[in-house]
Amino acid sequence: MSIMDQLPEQLRKQMTGELLLSVKTDLLPDGRFGEQWLAVTDRDIRIWQKDGSPAMKFAVSELKAARAVGAVGGGTLLVDTLDCPVVIARYTAAMTPVFNFAAKLISALAKSEELPVLSERDIPKQCPTCGNPLHEGTNVCQLCMNSGKAAARMLRYAKPYKGQLAVAACMLILTTLVELVPPYLTKVIIDDVLQARNLGSTLLFLILGLGVTTLMLSAMQTVRGYIGVWVGSKLMGDLRKDIYGSLMRLSISFFDRRQTSQFIGRVNSDSEAMRQFMTDGVVFVCGESLRIVAIFVIMLSLDWKLSLFALLPVPVMIAVSMTIWPKIGRRWYQQWRSIFRLNTLVGDSLQGIRVVKAFGREREEMTRYANANVEVVRNNIRMEGLWQFMFPAFNFIAGIGTLLIWFNGGNKVLHEDMQLGVLMALVAYLGMLFGPLQWVSQMINWASNAMAAAHRVFEIMDTPSEVPEANRPVPLGTIQGMVRFDKVTYGYEKHHPVLKEIDLQVKQGEMIGLVGHSGAGKSTFINLICRFYDTDEGDIYIDGISIRQISQSDLRKQIGVVLQETFLFDGSIADNIAYSKPDASPEEIMRAAKIANAHEFIVRLPDGYDTRVGERGHKLSGGEKQRVAIARAIIHDPRILILDEATASVDTETEQQIQEAISRLIQGRTTFAIAHRLSTLRNADRLVVLDHGKIVEVGTHEELLGKEKGFYRKLVDAQKELSQIKGVEG
Amino acid sequence: MSGRYDIRLFKPEEIYFSRGKGGVLQGVVDGKPYEELVIFRTFPFRYASEYISVRTTGGEELGIIRDIAELSAECAAELDKELQFRYFLPKVHRVASVKFKSDLWIWELETHLGETRLTMRNLHEHLQFPGGNRIVLTDMHGKRCEITDWHILDAHSRRQLEDVL
Ligand SMILES: Nc1ncnc2c1ncn2[C@@H]1O[C@H](COP(=O)(O)OP(=O)(O)O)[C@@H](O)[C@H]1O
Ligand SMILES: [Mg+2]
Numbered sequence: 068m069s070i071m072d073q074l075p076e077q078l079r080k081q082m083t084g085e086l087l088l089s090v091k092t093d094l095l096p097d098g099r100f101g102e103q104w105l106a107v108t109d110r111d112i113r114i115w116q117k118d119g120s121p122a123m124k125f126a127v128s129e130l131k132a133a134r135a136v137g138a139v140g141g142g143t144l145l146v147d148t149l150d151c152p153v154v155i156a157r158y159t160a161a162m163t164p165v166f167n168f169a170a171k172l173i174s175a176l177a178k179s180e181e182l183p184v185l186s187e188r189d190i191p192k193q194c195p196t197c198g199n200p201l202h203e204g205t206n207v208c209q210l211c212m213n214s215g216k217a218a219a220r221m222l223r224y225a226k227p228y229k230g231q232l233a234v235a236a237c238m239l240i241l242t243t244l245v246e247l248v249p250p251y252l253t254k255v256i257i258d259d260v261l262q263a264r265n266l267g268s269t270l271l272f273l274i275l276g277l278g279v280t281t282l283m284l285s286a287m288q289t290v291r292g293y294i295g296v297w298v299g300s301k302l303m304g305d306l307r308k309d310i311y312g313s314l315m316r317l318s319i320s321f322f323d324r325r326q327t328s329q330f331i332g333r334v335n336s337d338s339e340a341m342r343q344f345m346t347d348g349v350v351f352v353c354g355e356s357l358r359i360v361a362i363f364v365i366m367l368s369l370d371w372k373l374s375l376f377a378l379l380p381v382p383v384m385i386a387v388s389m390t391i392w393p394k395i396g397r398r399w400y401q402q403w404r405s406i407f408r409l410n411t412l413v414g415d416s417l418q419g420i421r422v423v424k425a426f427g428r429e430r431e432e433m434t435r436y437a438n439a440n441v442e443v444v445r446n447n448i449r450m451e452g453l454w455q456f457m458f459p460a461f462n463f464i465a466g467i468g469t470l471l472i473w474f475n476g477g478n479k480v481l482h483e484d485m486q487l488g489v490l491m492a493l494v495a496y497l498g499m500l501f502g503p504l505q506w507v508s509q510m511i512n513w514a515s516n517a518m519a520a521a522h523r524v525f526e527i528m529d530t531p532s533e534v535p536e537a538n539r540p541v542p543l544g545t546i547q548g549m550v551r552f553d554k555v556t557y558g559y560e561k562h563h564p565v566l567k568e569i570d571l572q573v574k575q576g577e578m579i580g581l582v583g584h585s586g587a588g589k590s591t592f593i594n595l596i597c598r599f600y601d602t603d604e605g606d607i608y609i610d611g612i613s614i615r616q617i618s619q620s621d622l623r624k625q626i627g628v629v630l631q632e633t634f635l636f637d638g639s640i641a642d643n644i645a646y647s648k649p650d651a652s653p654e655e656i657m658r659a660a661k662i663a664n665a666h667e668f669i670v671r672l673p674d675g676y677d678t679r680v681g682e683r684g685h686k687l688s689g690g691e692k693q694r695v696a697i698a699r700a701i702i703h704d705p706r707i708l709i710l711d712e713a714t715a716s717v718d719t720e721t722e723q724q725i726q727e728a729i730s731r732l733i734q735g736r737t738t739f740a741i742a743h744r745l746s747t748l749r750n751a752d753r754l755v756v757l758d759h760g761k762i763v764e765v766g767t768h769e770e771l772l773g774k775e776k777g778f779y780r781k782l783v784d785a786q787k788e789l790s791q792i793k794g795v796e797g
Numbered sequence: 798m799s800g801r802y803d804i805r806l807f808k809p810e811e812i813y814f815s816r817g818k819g820g821v822l823q824g825v826v827d828g829k830p831y832e833e834l835v836i837f838r839t840f841p842f843r844y845a846s847e848y849i850s851v852r853t854t855g856g857e858e859l860g861i862i863r864d865i866a867e868l869s870a871e872c873a874a875e876l877d878k879e880l881q882f883r884y885f886l887p888k889v890h891r892v893a894s895v896k897f898k899s900d901l902w903i904w905e906l907e908t909h910l911g912e913t914r915l916t917m918r919n920l921h922e923h924l925q926f927p928g929g930n931r932i933v934l935t936d937m938h939g940k941r942c943e944i945t946d947w948h949i950l951d952a953h954s955r956r957q958l959e960d961v962l
Contacts, residue, residue, distance in 0.1 A: 096820070098881050100911030139841070140885035140941050145821065152833050153819025159885060160939045217900075325922070397960045404921045522900060526918055529900075560939075 074106055078115055084108035087182070088172055090165055094141065094157040096122075105144075105156050107172055112146070114155055123155060133173035135166045137562035144170060163562045164603070217521040224305055225345055228298045235298070238291040239354045245287070247361055248280045250495035258488030291350075299346035306338040310524055318533040319599040323559070328414030329407060333527075337520040344517030352510060362500045369489055369496075373479070376471040377497050380464045387464075388511055391457065396515040398453065402446040403519060409439045454512060469497055534601050540618035546610045546625050548575040548706040548737035550596065554605035557595060561603060565591050567760045568605070578738040580748030582782060583757035589741045592757070593709045596739065597626055609707070627705030631712035633689075633696040637681035640669055643695055644676075647703040659701040664728040665694035690721035697728050708733055710740040714747060722747070745783055754779060805860035812851070812862070814872045814879075822879045826851065826859050834859075836879055842927040849876065886933075887913065889944045892954035895961055902961075904934065906942055915940060920961055932962075 074082075074089040088107040095101035103122065104115040112130075114123040131147040144156040144166050158166055171183045225232060252273055260270050311334060366374040416423055416432045423432055472493060479485040550573040558564035566588045573579055581589045594600055595607060598614050606613045614622060635643050644659055645651040651659075656676065660666040668691055672678045678685050680695070687695065693713060700708065710729060714722045726747055729740075742748050749768050756764040756771070756778050763778050764771055771779035807826075814824040817832065824834050837850040839861065849862040865873045887908030894905045902923075904915040915936035917923040925933040932944040944950070947958055 094885075098878075098885070098910060100887075100908075100913055136835075138883040138885065140939065141882075143882065145819075148819065151817050151819050152821045154821055157882065394960070400920070401962075407921055523919065526900070530918075 074104065075119065077119055078104060078106070081121075082106060082108055082113070084110035087176075088169060088185070090162075090169065092156045092158050093162060094159060096154065096157060098157060103156060105169065107169065107176070109176065112155070112173060123153075125153075125155075127173075127176045130173065130177040132177055133170040135163070135170035137163060142166060142562060146173060160562055167604075217518055217525060220525060221341055221345060221517070221521050222349075224302055224341075225298070225349075227305075228301060231294050231298050235291050235294040235350060236353065238287050238294070239350060240357060242284055242287045242291065243354055243358045243361060245280050245284050246358070246499070247365060247496075249277055250492050250499070251365070252277050252280075253495065254488040254492035256488075257491055258486045262487065295346050295350060299342050302345060303338050303342040306341060306524070307334055310334050310338065310527060313528045313530075316532055317527075317530060319594075320533050320559070321530065326411050326414055328418070329411055332407075332410050333523065337524050340516050340520035341524065344513050348510065348513045348517065359500060362496050366493060366496050366500075369493055370476075370485065373472055373476055373493060376475060377468045377500065379471065380468045383464050384461060387460070391453070392511055392515065395453065395511055396519060398446070398450045399516045399519045402443070402450045403523075405439070405443045405446045409436070409443050412436055412439050457511075458509075469494065472497060534598055534619070536619060537616050540621065541612050541616045543610075543612070543617055543621040543625065546706050548625075549573065549608075549610050550707065550737060551608040551611075552605070553608065555595065555602045555607060556604040557591065557600060557602050559591075559600075564603065565760050566595070569760075569762055571755065571762065571765075573737060573739075575737055576735055577752045578733055578740065578750065580751030580754040581739060581741045581757060582745060582748065582754055582779065584782075587757040588760040589757055590711055591760075593628075593711055593739055593741070596707070596709065597628065598622055625706045626709060627700035627703045627707070628709040628711070629693070629696050629700050629713040633692040635680045635687070635692060635695060637679075639674075639677045639679055640672075640695060641676040643680060644698045644702055646699055651702055655702060656698075659698040660695075662701050662728060662731050663694045663698035664724045665691070665698050668694075690718070690725065693725055694728060697725065697732060701732055706736055708736045708738045710738065710742075712741050712743055714742060714744070745779075745786055756782075805858075806863050807851070807860045809867045809869070812860075812868070812872070814868075814875045816875055816878075822875065824851075836876065836883065838880065838884060841884060842931075842933070846877065846880070849880070886941050886943045887911075889934075889942050889950075889954075891951060892944075892957045895957045904936075906934075908942055913940070913942065915942060924961075 074086070079086070086106060086108050088105075090105050092103045092105060093100065095103065102117045104113075104117070106113050106115075110127055112123075112125045112127070113121065116122050125146060125148065129148050131149060133144065133146045136143045136145055141157060141159045142163055143154055144158070145152050146155055147153075156166065168183065168185055174180075175182050256270065256273050259265060260273065314330060314334075363374070366377065412435060416436075423429060472490075476485065476490040476493060480487055480490050550571075552569045552571040555566060555569040556564050557566045569592070571579075581592060583589055591600075595602060596614075598607075598619065601615065606615070608614070609617065609622075609625070636646065641653070641656050644656050648655075653676075657666060660669055660676075669676055669678070672685070674685075680687055680692075697713070713729065714725050722744070730750065733740075740748060740751065748754060751768070753765060754768060754771055755762055758778060764774070771777055772783065774780055812824060812826050814822060814834070817823040821833050822836065823830070823832055825831070826834075831853060833854050835852045835854060837852065838845065839848040839850050846865040847863060849865060851859045851862060853859065862868070862876070865876050868876070887906075887910040889906050889908050891907040892904065893907060893912075894903075896903045896905075900918070902917040902920060904917070906913055906915065915934055916938075917934075917936055923935050923937075925935070927933060930944075930946040930948045932947055934942045934944070944958075947955065947962070950958070
């Protein structure tokens with residue numbers, strides 16, 4: 068019995084047979100948001116409205132089958148009655164797995180087949196507290212989890228540098244205190260020396276004192292500044308490393324949906340914003356608050372009544388800060404987004420620069436850029452403009468306090484209630500007090516930028532990998548190379564399966580050729596073996612162990628791939644061949660290249676194995692790159708070998724060379740090969756023919772050719788025709 | 798015959814649609830009745846009710862309807878309804894609130910299909926601007942809603958949107 072949502076008691080009582088499934092839909096039959104109940108027993112299928120009034124009922128005997136028809140953003144559960152197809156429920160995309168299961172269950176009942184079991188993966192997990200759907204692989208609800216305030220998390224990066232930061236803090240306290248000395252000395256000079264016409268050596272001493280404090284200040288500021296830079300750079304290094312590490316950890320599907328060049332900017336600029344806040348920002352806040360307190364103490368001790376005037380503007384400033392704080396954060400994000408769009412655009416058109424040039428679309432690309440650029444400029448003005456308004460506003464508010472003190476203090480001095488020096492000191496301290504207060508707005512700016520950056524960074528760090536690592540991976544050792552697909556269904560988007568119910572058992576050392584039209588799902592098939600993606604239903608086993616149970620590094624050690632689009636990294640050919648085994652000796656590298664039929668052409672290059680390839684290096688031809696890639700796979704020495712159209716982009720002669728190389732490579736390894744030219748798969752032990760994500764034929768080349776109306780035969784005939792035409796033309 | 802490599806555009810009189818007993822779309826094409834038909838928008842973003850592909854359940858394309866409005870009112874209504882089922886994209890009438898809470902953007906929306914809530918991890922990956930003042934919102938779980946023209950929403954909604962657009 069598999070119950071998704073607990074059926075209300077009153078509905079339960081109406082059921083007679085054994086309850087097999089009960090579930091709540093999230094759409095009404097007319098497509099509006101709403102709920103309905105669906106229950107399946109071994110005798111009938113029933114639908115109720117939310118209030119419990121019955122809506123539909125079918126006896127199992129009336130039905131032929133059931134289907135879950137996926138659409139965009141949702142789907143429909145249909146039953147085929149003896150009479151006609153009937154819509155029984157509608158649901159949004161989040162519920163797709165459950166209703167796929169429901170369809171299977173009802174079909175099995177109708178055809179009196181063995182009933183399917185609801186696997187844990189079919190149940191969309193929901194957060195127990197708020198009911199929001201949970202992501203696969205996590206049990207932490209994004210909504211309920213208060214992911215530790217971003218600021219606190221950010222500060223954790225400063226932890227390893229406690230010592231240095233403590234020194235910096237001491238320096239800060241000292242400088243702050245020392246900074247307060249000069250105005251006091253000035254007061255003494257005015258009141259006790261100048262006004263008192265004291266002609267002794269006091270003036271010299273006082274000025275000497277002033278000089279010494281200034282010197283100390285400069286020295287301490289230098290040291291503090293240096294520590295700040297040091298800690299800041301280290302911090303930023305740590306952050307960048309972590310962000311990059313998180314990116315590497317994420318699954319292929321994360322990158323499928325995103326333009327990758329955007330991350331270059333993000334890694335750098337976001338970590339810079341965070342650093343600025345942590346070093347400059349935090350030091351700044353601590354130092355300035357300390358200074359404000361100290362100044363108040365001194366001012367109050369000088370003349371407490373007058374000092375209170377200085378406090379008047381403070382509440383106004385706080386109020387203004389509080390109101391603009393959220394606004395600034397959002398504007399930062401807006402600005403960031405427009406720059407993000409601009410960068411994406413540049414990344415796109417530069418990656419496709421050949422296409423742009425070939426079609427002569429430079430002008431249009433420039434227009435596109437110009438439009439995005441205008442957006443950035445507009446946001447920039449909005450952001451900086453706000454900031455330009457904030458600064459003078461704070462200045463003005465602060466100025467009012469100074470005016471009040473001048474007025475009242477001036478009067479007092481005139482009436483000889485107060486000494487001139489005290490007034491001068493008060494005004495000087497007040498200037499020092501409002502300095503930091505004005506910079507509060509700068510601080511708001513920094514902090515909100517840093518917060519926005521931190522959110523983006525932590526978002527990457529918190530994104531769970533869609534192919535989670537097993538908790539307790541089964542140790543693999545050297546594998547035999549048996550591969551089994553057990554009812555595997557997979558779609559890049561869940562509601563649109565690309566592979567459907569694939570069952571296949573592959574013996575060790577066997578070579579399997581995958582054939583089918585383009586888009587049939589061949590590449591998807593091998594992506595699943597590499598575990599670039601996880602199956603939606605069913606499982607894949609290697610030597611009888613589910614690949615979900617194998618640690619990913621173990622798995623990839625056993626698998627070697629050669630793809631149609633060969634990517635070579637920036638570095639020498641030797642580096643590229645030895646990519647999976649950096650300590651390979653030159654002999655090993657050459658041996659691998661020899662097997663791959665690459666040795667000859669490499670030696671003839673002026674720089675031999677040290678020829679620099681990759682983005683910025685020597686451009687190898689398609690076939691040459693391919694052979695380097697094969698050498699890379701050979702040195703990896705995998706038990707399972709995957710070749711995805713490894714020879715698609717080369718001429719027949721080169722193909723023959725590569726083919727030779729491959730035939731040496733596959734000795735004793737389980738091999739999955741996809742080839743465009745079917746003739747290259749003739750040596751395969753078995754051919755698996757895929758069509759629209761389903762296996763339609765399995766057998767040897769001869770067996771399949773023997774089938775009169777076979778799928779494979781049709782493919783072969785079509786290719787023969789084509790090559791004959793080519794022969795005539797050529 | 799224009800052959801199988803040409804797109805066939807239906808003339809309004811060649812097709813007829815209705816709803817079957819069980820609530821599925823059925824129809825008659827070239828005089829041949831079909832118990833169940835599937836329709837696709839070929840340009841879901843640009844043309845909501847034009848260039849509609851009509852297919853059998855087996856996936857064979859029978860032809861393309863240039864514009865639903867050319868059909869009889871009855872057929873057009875049936876197709877409209879079916880499109881709504883197949884392309885679940887509620888239209889937003891009102892944006893009740895857009896909040897940023899514990900690292901997530903939470904949108905409370907009122908749509909023509911009822912109230913709903915979308916959650917997003919960020920805005921830059923979940924908002925699409927297909928052109929004009931149109932916005933397509935996609936949430937973390939793939940649920941989508943559409944704002945056809947954010948300029949014509951009420952003042953409250955616009956204020957909510959202003960900060961995030
Ligand atoms: N990364 C992807 N995201 C979404 N859909 C994909 C992706 N890769 C392939 N597809 C789709 O999956 C289907 C099968 O593709 P594929 O396995 O590459 O076919 P082929 O047999 O030509 O190798 C195609 O319809 C393709 O559009
Ligand atoms: Mg492919």
